[in-house]
Amino acid sequence: MKSFHNTRRKVVNVVMLSLTGVCTLIAAGTLVFILSYLFIHGVRSLNWEFLTKLPTPVGETGGGMANAIIGSAKLLFLAMVVGIPIGFLGGVYLAEFAGTTTSFVLRYTTDLLNGVPSIVIGIFAYTLIVLPQHHFSTFAGGVALGIMMIPIAVRSSAEFLRAVPGSLREGAMALGASKTKALLTVVIPAAKNGIMTGILLNLARVAGETAPLLFTSFSNRYWSPGWDQPTAALPVMIFTYAVAPYDDWHQQAWSAGFVLLALVLAVNITARLILSKRGPVAH
Amino acid sequence: MRTNTALRNLDMPMAGYDKPESRAACKISATNLNFYYGSFQALHGISIDVYANRVTAFIGPSGCGKSTFLRTLNRMNETVRSSRLEGKVRLDGEDIHELEVSEVRRRVGMVFQKSNPFPKSIFENVAYGPRVNGYGSKSALRDTVEQSLRRAALWEEVKGKLHDSAYSLSGGQQQRLCIARALAVDPEVLLLDEPCSALDPIATAKIEDLIFRLKDSCTIVIVTHNMQQAARVADYTGFFLLGRLIEFDSTTSIFKAPARKETEDYVTGRFG
Numbered sequence: 001m002k003s004f005h006n007t008r009r010k011v012v013n014v015v016m017l018s019l020t021g022v023c024t025l026i027a028a029g030t031l032v033f034i035l036s037y038l039f040i041h042g043v044r045s046l047n048w049e050f051l052t053k054l055p056t057p058v059g060e061t062g063g064g065m066a067n068a069i070i071g072s073a074k075l076l077f078l079a080m081v082v083g084i085p086i087g088f089l090g091g092v093y094l095a096e097f098a099g100t101t102t103s104f105v106l107r108y109t110t111d112l113l114n115g116v117p118s119i120v121i122g123i124f125a126y127t128l129i130v131l132p133q134h135h136f137s138t139f140a141g142g143v144a145l146g147i148m149m150i151p152i153a154v155r156s157s158a159e160f161l162r163a164v165p166g167s168l169r170e171g172a173m174a175l176g177a178s179k180t181k182a183l184l185t186v187v188i189p190a191a192k193n194g195i196m197t198g199i200l201l202n203l204a205r206v207a208g209e210t211a212p213l214l215f216t217s218f219s220n221r222y223w224s225p226g227w228d229q230p231t232a233a234l235p236v237m238i239f240t241y242a243v244a245p246y247d248d249w250h251q252q253a254w255s256a257g258f259v260l261l262a263l264v265l266a267v268n269i270t271a272r273l274i275l276s277k278r279g280p281v282a283h
Numbered sequence: 284m285r286t287n288t289a290l291r292n293l294d295m296p297m298a299g300y301d302k303p304e305s306r307a308a309c310k311i312s313a314t315n316l317n318f319y320y321g322s323f324q325a326l327h328g329i330s331i332d333v334y335a336n337r338v339t340a341f342i343g344p345s346g347c348g349k350s351t352f353l354r355t356l357n358r359m360n361e362t363v364r365s366s367r368l369e370g371k372v373r374l375d376g377e378d379i380h381e382l383e384v385s386e387v388r389r390r391v392g393m394v395f396q397k398s399n400p401f402p403k404s405i406f407e408n409v410a411y412g413p414r415v416n417g418y419g420s421k422s423a424l425r426d427t428v429e430q431s432l433r434r435a436a437l438w439e440e441v442k443g444k445l446h447d448s449a450y451s452l453s454g455g456q457q458q459r460l461c462i463a464r465a466l467a468v469d470p471e472v473l474l475l476d477e478p479c480s481a482l483d484p485i486a487t488a489k490i491e492d493l494i495f496r497l498k499d500s501c502t503i504v505i506v507t508h509n510m511q512q513a514a515r516v517a518d519y520t521g522f523f524l525l526g527r528l529i530e531f532d533s534t535t536s537i538f539k540a541p542a543r544k545e546t547e548d549y550v551t552g553r554f555g
Contacts, residue, residue, distance in 0.1 A: 167399035174359060174393040175412040175468060176385040185415070186314070190402045 035036040035261070042258025045251040051259075055221050055232075061248050064206060065256055067223050071138070071231035072207065072260075074224070075217060079149055079206055084199055086146075087153020090092020091195075094154060095161035106154070114151035121147050122212035130216060136230040141217025145206045152205070156198030193274050200271035202263045210235035234260045310335040310472060310502040311356055311391075316370035318351055318360065325351045327369070327526045333472075333519075338494060338503045340517030341532065342510055343549070348526040349506045350396075353474050356504065357391040358384050374472070389416055392470030396477040398457035400449035400464075405432075405441050408449045408460055412468035427467055434500075435463035436493050455486025462493065466501075473497065475505040479512065491516050510550060514538050522546045 049064050056063030094106050125144035130136055164187045174183035188195075215233050219240060224231035234256050240252035311333040318326035326348050333339050333356075341349040354360045356372060358379060372379045379387045389412070400408050408429040428445070432438040437459045441452070449460055458478055463475060475494070479487040494503055494516050507513050513520050514534060521531040522545070530537065530546045541547045 093436075165399070167395060167397060168401060170359065170362070170395065171399040171401065171464075172360065172415070173413070174357065174388055174395075175415055175464065176389040177415045178385065178413075181415055185411070186401050 008020070034201055038254065038258050038261055041251075041254035042256075042261075044254070045248075046258060050252065050255050054223065055211045055237075055252075058246070063252075063257075065232070065234070065237055065252065067220060067231035068234045068237040068256065069259065071217070071224055071233045072235075072263075074227070074231060075141045075145055075213070075233055076203060076207055078139065078177055078227075079145035080199075080203065082146025083149030083153055083202070083206075087150045087199070087202075088141050088195065090150070090154040091157025091161065092183070092188075095158040096179075096187075107254045110151040110154050113147075114155075117211075118148060118209050119211035119214075122215040125212065126215035133228070135228075136216060136218035137228045138217050138224055139227050140215075141213045141231070141233065144212035144216045145209060147201050148209060148212065149199075153199060156202065157191075157195050160194030160198060161187060161193065164190045185236040193277060197271045197275040200267050200274070204267040204271070206268070207264050208235055208260060210239050214239075219267045285462070299401050308335050309333070311504075312373045313352075313355070314371045314373075314393070315351070315356060316372065318348075318355060318369075319367040320363065322404055325526050326355070329528050330479050331521060331528060331531055333502060333504055335502050336498055336500075337518040338505065338511035338516050339519045341506045341521045341523055342508075342513050342514065343523035343529075345508070347523040349521075349523040350476050351526075352523070352528075353476055353504060353506050354393075356474055357388050357393050359388075359393065360420075365505050371546065375416065385416070389468045390470055390524070391474060392465035393474040394458070394461050394476065394478050398454065398461050398481070400452075400457050400460050403449060405445045405449050405452070405460060406445040409463050409467050412464060416468055431463040431467040432460075434466050434490065434497065435459045436496075437463055455482050455489060458482060458486070458490060459493065462490070466497075470501065472502045472504065475503065476530060477506055477508060487512070488540060507525040510538075524549070 049062060051064055051069065052066050053062070053064035054067055055065060090106070090110075094103060098106055122144050125140050125147065129140040129143060133140075168186050168190060169179075169182050172186040173179065178184065213233050213236050217233055217236075219236045220230045220232045238253050238256045238260070241249040241256065244250075309332045313329055313331050316326055317324060329348075329352055341352065343349050351360065355368060357381075360366055360368065361384070374382070374387065374390060379391075401411060403411075405426055409421040409431050410424050413424055413427050429438060429442075432441060437456060440456060441447075441460075444451070449457065452460060458481075462473075462478070479490050482490065491512065493506065497503060505513075505516065517534045519531065520534040520537040522529045522537060522541075522543075524545055530541060530543045532542070536542075537546060538550055541550060547553075
């Protein structure tokens with residue numbers, strides 16, 4: 001009887017252990033698979049021309065996506081201009097001034113906003129900016145991406161501010177600093193690296209968004225003539241090129257995917273580096 | 284109430300006098316202080332006179348209200364949500380609740396149990412108080428920083444690395460840095476909330492030595508768990524129990540001839 005129980009226990013143990021192990025492998029393996037696949041296909045047609053030239057007309061080979069790379073940079077810049085001040089100041093309010101009820105409502109609404117599908121955010125920016133203007137614009141795309149940044153920016157800023165030990169606030173206030181002064185001169189500087197990291201990771205997240213751009217910045221085969229004109233962006237180019245019926249376009253879509261991934265990875269690594277230099281605040 | 288009586292009956296250098304002119308020697312006086320965290324009453328009718336240029340220690344078991352009382356003296360308890368204070372605290376005869384809170388905190392400095400240097404350089408830590416209170420030119424600021432570090436007996440150890448992070452210092456040095464930071468605004472009173480509880484004996488000895496030298500220029504109030512420390516550094520000692528000030532007297536009397544049974548039990552180690 002006893003040995004039966006022991007055997008049963010051992011079998012269950014082996015089965016469960018393998019099951020969890022396999023699932024972990026699938027989770028990590030997916031990333032490795034995507035990265036290596038993208039690397040193999042992306043590097044093949046990645047060259048200087050791809051990074052510096054405009055797309056060529058259909059039928060002509062060669063050309064690049066310089067306009068989409070610059071377009072993505074412009075969109076992300078606008079997203080930061082919109083998302084960071086709102087997100088950061090909202091986070092300051094949430095962490096420092098909100099009462100229990102306000103805090104609950106704020107957390108709840110930011111969670112909801114975070115859960116809104118990105119295409120809906122795109123439609124929102126479309127209604128808000130594109131419709132009144134009667135044309136697509138870089139500006140509208142930047143606003144859409146900025147709105148997508150807000151919920152995470154609020155929450156991550158608030159978390160890093162809360163992680164600053166209360167003893168630092170007390171120390172500042174015991175020297176005659178007001179609550180606001182303590183916040184500006186001690187608490188925010190202490191949380192600065194964490195907040196910046198949160199924002200960079202957030203930026204990396206929206207860099208790959210395609211859906212909100214389809215209705216807003218649209219696309220452009222040429223250099224975008226201005227902030228209030230449509231622009232190409234890497235994610236939209238990937239979409240357009242991947243579904244087109246030309247082999248060399250598929251190749252370029254792979255390359256664009258690789259460039260986008262490399263940029264996101266670079267931002268991610270920078271963010272981790274900043275965070276690791278966060279210093280002794282959290283000890 | 285009874286503490287005042289006890290205080291007046293004993294032959295302490297100053298406590299025996301009740302004439303107006305001797306009141307100048309009283310730096311802080313608390314009258315009938317009650318303090319509540321929500322509905323919990325943490326302090327019960329505390330009345331005490333803290334004498335100028337003396338070291339006053341508060342001892343008592345954990346949770347007896349000694350730190351809470353200390354924090355009412357510079358209005359730090361106001362930062363606690365849903366707390367309430369009754370009674371009066373006077374600084375040089377002025378009600379501290381009628382003064383600007385920043386003025387109170389500038390005049391009554393505080394050093395905390397766990398050293399809490401800001402994540403800035405050593406120089407910036409000490410310069411923080413003068414900057415916040417908005418005085419001093421750049422060169423005056425440098426002088427203030429040097430003087431404060433000297434007063435805190437830290438100057439010789441840090442003079443070559445003023446712009447290093449404060450976190451590069453050892454625990455004992457960090458606590459002396461916090462004392463220097465508090466001294467930089469030239470406080471009249473310095474409140475020390477168990478300043479040595481996280482330090483080794485050598486660092487503790489340095490701080491005690493410092494307290495001894497600082498009392499010429501400051502009135503010092505120290506909360507400590509360590510009775511030997513109170514005996515070593517304090518001129519006066521108050522014993523707190525369950526939110527009440529049981530006895531307040533010269534340190535010698537408290538340790539050698541306590542008037543109350545509770546005090547005797549505590550200082551002889553029978554409980555607490």
